[in-house]
Amino acid sequence: MKKETANIKAGKKKFAKRMLNFDELAEYIGLSPQTIRNKFYAGEFPIPAKKIYSKTLWDIKDVDKYLDQLPKVDG
DSSP, rough: OOOHHHHHEETTTTEEEEEEEEHHHHHHHHHHHHHHHHHHHHHHHHHOOETTTTTEEEEHHHHHHHHHHHHOOOO
């Protein structure tokens, strides 16, 4: 399965991937992975992350909630 897709096959069923790593989060919101890492490790990244074993991951629900509350830009 291609890396670009957020769908995962489980048997014959597909389900959307819920947790995103640094690279997936960057692609999802349009920032570079390094920008996210820099802000995260500086304690400045506004979306809360979760630790699962040794992995730092973001719940796509938290990401969407944060993005939905951002102000609209006039123009």
